[in-house]
Amino acid sequence: MRRIGNTAIVSVTVVALCSGAWLLHSAGTSHAPPQPAAAEGTPDPREEQLGAPALPPSPPTRIRIPSIRVDAPMTGLGLTASGSLDVPPADEDNLAGWYEAGTAPGERGTAIVAGHVDNTRGPAVFYDLGALKKGSVIEVERRDGEVAVFTVDAVEVYEAKDFPDERVYGAAKRPELRVITCGGGYSKATGYQGNVVVFAHLTGSR
Template sequence: MRSRWSVGDTAIATVTVLAVCCGAWLLHNGGASHAPPQPSAAQAGAASPGTESGDPRAGPRDPLHAAALALAPSPPDRIRIPSIRVDAPVMGLGLTKAGSLDVPPAGRENLAGWYEAGTTPGETGTAIVAGHVDNADGPAVFYRLGALRKGSTIEVDRRDGGTALFSVDAVEVYDAKAFPDEKVYGAAARPELRVITCGGGYSRTTGYRGNVVVFAHLTGSR
């Protein structure tokens, strides 16, 4: 996957942190009382022997969530996450003039974006979907992303008429200054999906301090 990016992953991580993390609604309405849910330690990737922390890319051991064969490339048109009531269209995202990943328009709260020069959801590799947690008017498409749990299903409608089904391996939160680019954006030998929004606490002066990242892998299609 890394070889398919035309810019460094660090640049993409930076724009994800800064551009979808303004928190204008929280600033206007009182901060903590309106803060989106954050993932608990129980939803992080399971630790592997000999490592200090888990890597969700290692995959689950639950046979019910075994990885499925990769699908042919096809752009995504819609993303649904039933357990947190997400049902949103997906637009293509390109790069800004600065060479970083663009983001969906802030004024369209129920809209997600997909990096269209990268892997399509369902083919081998790491597909990236990003969206706002809120905007100036209130919660946005991924406001409840931090409440997602392991084993939850993510559905992606594809332009070829099929739907790619993903199972969540982990939901983690990272500080913006310690965002693990390789872990999130790195190459995968199977079809994987990352869904990214803001999180990690909120500051009235700087906005959200980091990102919530969902790690998922393809388990089927219909």
């Protein structure tokens, strides 16, 4: 099967991923998920040349982010008819997806992972993603038995109209990871107004 570069993704499917179903049904915004602090949004330039050697391609099977209590299986994601990234089933509370036509986590390049912030029942897998801090650890189990260990470089939030496709999805010379969910302001009419994006790079494996 032909591999599609990450630049083929036009934008995150904001409507499907970011409807804010739980907040809408709870008739308020008192339960809004945490948003990243401004201080978490600037990568340390000293980290740009650091990192662990790339791993061979292998599909991910599970993602763990200990500091926000994420421990979830993973499923492959494709593109919608409009060219945007598809999303995991909305009724799955604890499921993350990865763009399987692109880079696998741990492989050289930019791997893309996405998941819901909530659904009609309440918080979903990446509800607390905006609370991550620089230096936090993300572990991705792979089908080949390796665990790719990433360190968070930055956590940023973007309004949908200003989503920086190239910065998020663009090619990288080292193994990098992007983890994406909903964020920004919230409106009952349209749901979440943007996305939280975590930037991380490979720092080890086991």
